[in-house]
Amino acid sequence: MRKIVIAGNWKMFKTQAESAAFLSGFLPHLEETPSIREVVLCPPFTDLSLLSKFLHGSRVNLGAQNVHWEENGAYTGEIAAPMLTEIGVRYVIVGHSERRQFFGETDVTVNLRLKAAQKHGLTPILCVGETKQQRDAGETESIISTQLEKDLVDIDQNNLIIAYEPIWAIGTGDTCESKEANRVIGLIRSQLTNPLVPIQYGGSVKPNNIDEIMAQPEIDGALVGGASLEADSFARIVNYQ
Numbered sequence: 001m002r003k004i005v006i007a008g009n010w011k012m013f014k015t016q017a018e019s020a021a022f023l024s025g026f027l028p029h030l031e032e033t034p035s036i037r038e039v040v041l042c043p044p045f046t047d048l049s050l051l052s053k054f055l056h057g058s059r060v061n062l063g064a065q066n067v068h069w070e071e072n073g074a075y076t077g078e079i080a081a082p083m084l085t086e087i088g089v090r091y092v093i094v095g096h097s098e099r100r101q102f103f104g105e106t107d108v109t110v111n112l113r114l115k116a117a118q119k120h121g122l123t124p125i126l127c128v129g130e131t132k133q134q135r136d137a138g139e140t141e142s143i144i145s146t147q148l149e150k151d152l153v154d155i156d157q158n159n160l161i162i163a164y165e166p167i168w169a170i171g172t173g174d175t176c177e178s179k180e181a182n183r184v185i186g187l188i189r190s191q192l193t194n195p196l197v198p199i200q201y202g203g204s205v206k207p208n209n210i211d212e213i214m215a216q217p218e219i220d221g222a223l224v225g226g227a228s229l230e231a232d233s234f235a236r237i238v239n240y241q
């Protein structure tokens, strides 16, 4: 059976004080959450250490939003895998479209980051997806297939999560129709060697659409941006019906 993973990507939101306040509202809701659902929070780097202490012994796992491919070195502004694992981080988002769009991330650097994450025992959440222009031009399948082909060279598919995040659906309120997300995720799965890789959907996931999204047979979880910032909203998503 494939794992279900619901992850919150906080992007560049929440100070330490705000993240602590989130947890006090969020954690009590997890008593209702079926134990087979993996819950992950990916806050900014500055919150990781504090949240790691608060979450010790809880069922919530921590993820980072980026990782460099070297173990240390002169790479101003980057973070290395051993720095993350030392404080209890288990997951890392790699290749998010915002990194690809604003910070020069390429399939080559995505591949290097995935390898470094796996080498150090982190589970990477690899993000793939097409722009609106690419979708309108009928290029969705070819774009995603090329991303997978390049990003997954020499990657262990036994320690991997993939998130299908259509770029046009991120932060827009314009969710990909759940059947269409299911179709694309099925195509992604057909390109993998391991059929058990969990594949999430991401892009305007909200309390009012999570039930329909999770009812789709190919979708194994969600990568949630805006709606993961508020305790009640993320709790409703994690406790989908």
Ligand SMILES: O=C(CO)COP(=O)(O)O
Binding pocket: 009, 096, 165, 169, 170, 171, 172, 173, 202, 203, 204, 205, 223, 224, 225, 226, 227
């Ligand atoms: O980018 C996302 C998660 O990584 C999705 O963001 P939103 O849920 O805010 O659309």
